Amino acid sequence: MMTSPGLGIRLLAFNPARLLAAFAGIAVAVVIMFVELGLLVGVLDSQAIMADLVRGDLVMMSRGRTNLHKFNDFDRIRLSQIAGLSGVGEIIPIYQGTAGLESPEDEVIRRIMVVSFPAGHTPLAIGDEDEIARQLATPRTILYDRRSRPIFGNIVVGEDVELDGALYRVGGFVDIGPDIVNDGAVVMSEGAWLMRRPNARPIMGVIRLLAGADVAQVRERIVAALPDDVSVLTPVEVRDREVAFTLSSAPIGVLFGIGMLAGLIIGAITCYQILFNEIVDRMKQYAMLKAMGFSDAFLRRVILAQAVLLSCGGFVLGLGLAYSVYAYIAKETALAVQLSLTSGGIIFALAAGMSIAAGLLAVRRVRIADPAELY
Amino acid sequence: MTVALAMHDGLDRPPVKATGTAVRIAGVSHSFDKGDHKKPVLSHVDLTLKHGELVILTGPSGAGKTTLLTLVGTLRKLQAGSIEVLGTELLGLSARRQRQIRRRIGFIFQDHNLFDALTVFQTLKLASELADRRPGRSEMLDRAVEILSALGMEEYLHRRPGQLSTGQKQRVAIARALINQPKLILADEPTASLDLKASNAVIDLIKQRIKGQQASALMVTHDHRIFSVADRVVHMIDGQIAGQSFGFP
Numbered sequence: 001m002m003t004s005p006g007l008g009i010r011l012l013a014f015n016p017a018r019l020l021a022a023f024a025g026i027a028v029a030v031v032i033m034f035v036e037l038g039l040l041v042g043v044l045d046s047q048a049i050m051a052d053l054v055r056g057d058l059v060m061m062s063r064g065r066t067n068l069h070k071f072n073d074f075d076r077i078r079l080s081q082i083a084g085l086s087g088v089g090e091i092i093p094i095y096q097g098t099a100g101l102e103s104p105e106d107e108v109i110r111r112i113m114v115v116s117f118p119a120g121h122t123p124l125a126i127g128d129e130d131e132i133a134r135q136l137a138t139p140r141t142i143l144y145d146r147r148s149r150p151i152f153g154n155i156v157v158g159e160d161v162e163l164d165g166a167l168y169r170v171g172g173f174v175d176i177g178p179d180i181v182n183d184g185a186v187v188m189s190e191g192a193w194l195m196r197r198p199n200a201r202p203i204m205g206v207i208r209l210l211a212g213a214d215v216a217q218v219r220e221r222i223v224a225a226l227p228d229d230v231s232v233l234t235p236v237e238v239r240d241r242e243v244a245f246t247l248s249s250a251p252i253g254v255l256f257g258i259g260m261l262a263g264l265i266i267g268a269i270t271c272y273q274i275l276f277n278e279i280v281d282r283m284k285q286y287a288m289l290k291a292m293g294f295s296d297a298f299l300r301r302v303i304l305a306q307a308v309l310l311s312c313g314g315f316v317l318g319l320g321l322a323y324s325v326y327a328y329i330a331k332e333t334a335l336a337v338q339l340s341l342t343s344g345g346i347i348f349a350l351a352a353g354m355s356i357a358a359g360l361l362a363v364r365r366v367r368i369a370d371p372a373e374l375y
Numbered sequence: 376m377t378v379a380l381a382m383h384d385g386l387d388r389p390p391v392k393a394t395g396t397a398v399r400i401a402g403v404s405h406s407f408d409k410g411d412h413k414k415p416v417l418s419h420v421d422l423t424l425k426h427g428e429l430v431i432l433t434g435p436s437g438a439g440k441t442t443l444l445t446l447v448g449t450l451r452k453l454q455a456g457s458i459e460v461l462g463t464e465l466l467g468l469s470a471r472r473q474r475q476i477r478r479r480i481g482f483i484f485q486d487h488n489l490f491d492a493l494t495v496f497q498t499l500k501l502a503s504e505l506a507d508r509r510p511g512r513s514e515m516l517d518r519a520v521e522i523l524s525a526l527g528m529e530e531y532l533h534r535r536p537g538q539l540s541t542g543q544k545q546r547v548a549i550a551r552a553l554i555n556q557p558k559l560i561l562a563d564e565p566t567a568s569l570d571l572k573a574s575n576a577v578i579d580l581i582k583q584r585i586k587g588q589q590a591s592a593l594m595v596t597h598d599h600r601i602f603s604v605a606d607r608v609v610h611m612i613d614g615q616i617a618g619q620s621f622g623f624p
C-alpha cells in the first residue's frame with residue numbers, strides 16, 4: 001500500500017538532482033550547527049581538561065580556586081594532615097606554573113604551562129605511567145605535550161630545549177591539550193620544579209582512596225579534619241563546576257547559541273523553500289487529491305514525510321561534512337572538538353525539529369489547493 | 376419512488392437511502408464575487424439524475440456548466456437552493472461527510488492532474504486507498520489491467536506520465552476516476568484531448584460502468600459525436616436550463 005510518507009518520498013525522489021541540492025542546502029545548516037556546538041563543547045572541554053585528566057577519587061584545591069584558571073595554591077601541610085585518615089590511600093600534589101620556552105626554530109620565547117608532580121606518582125591520565133615515571137626520574141628531563149599549539153616550533157625527543165634560561169632534555173611526549181589561555185604544556189618532576197621555585201605550593205592534591213572505601217564518607221572525614229581554606233571535590237564535580245563557570249563568566253554560551261540559531265534559521269528557511277517549491281509545482285495534483293477525497297491530514301503527512309526525509313538526508317550529508325570540518329578545526333586550534341553521540345543526537349533533533357517546523361509552515365500552502373479550480 | 380431499503384457498505388459510512396435519484400438539484404443559484412458587485416452565474420437550476428442515467432450537459436461557454444458540476448461534486452460551497460447527491464443533502468455538509476461523498480464520485484477533469492513521479496499503476500493504487508475495501512496487491516493489479524485494457528492502455532501499466540501522450544494521460548486520469556467503481560461520474564470535456572477511437576473507448580467504458588453498477592454520470596461536452604450515447608442532453612444558457620432532448624438514435 002502506498003502510504004502518505006511513501007507518496008511524499010516518491011515525489012521528492014523523482015528529481016534526484018533537485019533532492020541532492022536540497023540535501024546539500026540543509027547539510028550546510030547542519031554543518032553550521034555542528035561547528036558551533038563542536039566549538040562550544042570543545043572550549044568547555046578544553047577549559048575543564050585538568051578535571052578530566054585526574055586519576056584519583058578526590059581532588060583537594062584552595063577554597064579560593066573557584067575555577068581551574070585561577071592559580072590559588074594551598075599549604076602542603078594540608079596533604080600531610082589527611083594522610084592517616086581511614087580510607088585515604090595515596091595523596092599526590094600537583095604544581096602548576098608557567099615558564100618561557102625558547103622555540104628551537106625562531107628562538108622566540110613564549111609562555112608555556114608547566115605541570116609537575118612527584119616522579120613515580122602520576123596523578124594525571126596523560127600517557128604511559130611507567131614511561132612517565134622513568135623519564136621524570138631522570139634529572140633535567142621534561143615531557144612535552146604533543147597537543148600543544150604548533151607555535152612552539154618543532155620539539156624533538158632527545159634534544160635540549162631552553163626553559164627560563166635553563167636547559168632541559170625532552171624525554172618524550174604526553175597528551176594534555178591546550179585551552180583558551182594556555183597554548184601548550186610541559187611536564188617536569190616535583191623535584192625539578194621545586195628547584196626552580198623553592199617556595200612553590202601545590203595547586204591541586206589528587207587523593208586516591210583505599211579499595212572499598214566510600215568516597216562520600218572519606219570526603220566527610222577529610223573535610224572534618226581540615227580548616228576551611230581548602231575544598232575537596234570529586235573530579236566530576238570539578239568538571240561540572242568548571243563548565244558552569246566558563247558558561248557564566250564568558251558569553252561563549254550566548255555566542256555559540258546565536259551561531260546555532262543562525263544555522264537553525266538558515267536550515268528552516270532552506271527546508272521551507274524546498275517544500276514550498278515542491279508544493280507549488282504540484283498544486284493541481286494536490287487539489288486533485290482533495291477532490292478525490294483525501295483529507296488535509298493525509299496531505300499534511302505527505303509534506304511532513306518530505307520534511308523528515310530532507311532532514312535525514314541533510315543530516316547524513318552534514319555529518320559527513322562536519323567530520324572533515326572538525327578534523328580541520330582540531331588541527332588548526334588544537335581544541336578538543338570531536339563528534340560525539342550526544343552532539344550528533346542534539347543536532348539531529350534540531351535538524352528534524354527545524355524541518356518539521358518548516359513542513360508545518362509549508363502545509364499551509366497545500367491547504368489552499370482548491371479542487372474547485374480544477375474543472 | 377422511494378425504496379425502503381437501506382444499503383450499508385459495512386464501513387464507517389452511514390447507510391445511503393436508495394431513492395432512485397442519484398442527484399437532485401433544486402433551485403440552485405450561484406454567483407461569484409467580482410470586486411464590489413456579485414456576478415450571477417446560475418439561477419434557479421433544477422435537474423435530476425436517476426441511477427443508471429447518463430446526462431450530457433451542453434451549452435455555450437460561460438453558461439455555468441462547470442460551476443454546476445463543481446457544486447454537485449462538493450468542490451464548491453452551495454450558496455442557495457438544494458443539492459442531494461447519492462442521498463445526502465450538500466447544504467451544511469461537514470468536512471468529513473464531504474470527503475465521504477467525494478470518494479463515491481469519479482471526477483474527470485479537463486486536465487489529467489497526474490503526479491509525474493507516479494507510474495500508472497501507482498496512480499491507480501493511490502486512488503484505491505480511498506476505496507471502501509482496499510484491494511490487495513494482486514487484486515489491485517487485476518483491476519488495473521482490466522480497466523486499462525478497456526481503454527487500450529494495458530501496456531502502459533508501469534509508465535510515468537512523462538512517457539505518455541496527452542491522450543494517454545487523459546485515459547489514465549479516467550481510469551483513476553473509475554477504479555473505485557464510483558456511484559456518480561462527473562466529467563468536464565473528458566474527450567477533448569482524445570481521438571475518435573479513444574473517445575469511443577472512454578464513452579463505452581463509462582456507459583458500461585453505468586449499466587453494470589447502477590452508477591450515473593453527468594458529463595459536460597460539446598462533442599456531438601457522443602451525444603448519441605446519452606440518455607438525455609440538457610442545454611444550459613446563461614445559468615439556466617434552456618431545455619433537454621431525449622432519445623438519441
Ligand SMILES: Nc1ncnc2c1ncn2[C@@H]1O[C@H](COP(=O)(O)OP(=O)(O)O)[C@@H](O)[C@H]1O
Nearest residue numbers: 407408416434435436437438439440441442443
Ligand atoms: N472562480 C470564479 N470566479 C469568478 N468567476 C468565475 C469563476 N468560475 C467561473 N466564473 C465565471 O462564471 C461564469 C460561468 O463559468 P463556467 O461555469 O466555467 O461556465 P461554462 O463551464 O459553462 O463555460 C463565467 O462567466 C465565468 O467567467
Ligand SMILES: [Mg+2]
Nearest residue numbers: 375440441563
Ligand atoms: Mg467549463
